Amino acid sequence: MRLDKLIEERLQTTRKNQKRLFLTGQVTVDGKSERQENRNADSQLHKIEVAGRQLFTDECYFLVFKPRGVVTANKDAVHETFLDLLREKDRTEGLYSVGRLDRDTEGLLLVTTNGQLGYELLQPAGKVSKVYEAWVKEPVTSADVRAFSSGITFHGGITCEPATLQILETTPGPTKIRLKITEGKFHQVKKMFLARGIKVLTLRRVAMGPLTLPQDLLPGDYRVLTQAELISLRTYFR
Known part of the structure; x- marks a missing residue:
């Protein structure tokens, strides 16, 4: 939660008094003075104090x-x-x-x-990774793996950031893959495979940043x- 919003809600301060609290070093996070009014903090992770009073957030x-x-x-x-x-x-x-x-x-x-x-x-700019597992209709080759690592170009000329493609399982029919990307373009995974002539049958996101399913x-x-x-x-x- 933004510190300025938290202070406004919990202490019912005016905007002028709120600025004074920051300027005079009376807002601290984990014991350190915080002058960035829009700093995001959560009492589940940080100790937030304003003029010696501890404040608590209620984010879900x-x-x-x-x-x-x-x-x-x-x-x-x-x-x-x-x-x-x-x-x-x-x-x-x-x-x-x-x-x-x-x-x-x-x-x-x-x-x-x-x-x-x-x-x-x-x-x-944060390049938070997203990891997907999918079954695709056609065989996936080492050439596909190299193409993904170089950056797939969509039909239309848009080029994606390099991605990590792994082949998890092959069958006489579909192939199971894992793909790690650092972008979030519209229908990105499906379009990347389509650019290689491969159709995605099922798609599951199994991780985002440090979180895993x-x-x-x-x-x-x-x-x-x-x-x-x-x-x-x-x-x-x-």
């Missing part, structure tokens, strides 16, 4: 296993949304999905009320982030 963080058929929108007139997967008591105001997954793609979603954290995770979580299930998972995101609290 959920790890959701989005199933196929569900859309990553807060509202949809036709399809079930990721919010519909949450119990009523957990549908806190301000929840949103950090990034999107296509309706026919399943896998890991980080759902939170912490908008600034989501912003940092999605910044292109738990093996014991089923499609449609979710849980609160563990403290260890939240700590792993600490570097994105800026």
Whole structure:
């Protein structure tokens, strides 16, 4: 949560008094004076004090296993949304999905009320990795692996950042792969394979940054982030 917003909500300060608190070093995070008013902090990770008074945040963080058929929108007139997967008591105001997954793609979603954290995770300059596993229709070759590592160019001329492609399993028919990318272009994974003449049959996101999809979580299930998972995101609290 932004420190200026936290102070405004908890202490009911005027804007002028709030600025004075920062300028006079009375706002501290983990014992250090903080003058950046829009600094993102969470009392689950940081000790936040203002004029000697400790403040507490109330942000929510959920790890959701989005199933196929569900859309990553807060509202949809036709399809079930990721919010519909949450119990009523957990549908806190301000929840949103950090990034999107296509309706026919399943896998890991980080759902939170912490908008600034989501912003940092999605910044292109941050190159936060996303890992996908997929079954594709055609055989995948070493030439495909090299092409992905060099940067796939879509039909139309857009070139992607280099990506890591691994062949996990081959059959007489489809091939199972794992792909690690650091971008989030629209339909990116499917378009990358299409550029190589390969059709994606099923697609699942299994990791985003330091977060991984738990093996014991089923499609449609979710849980609160563990403290260890939240700590792993600490570097994105800026």
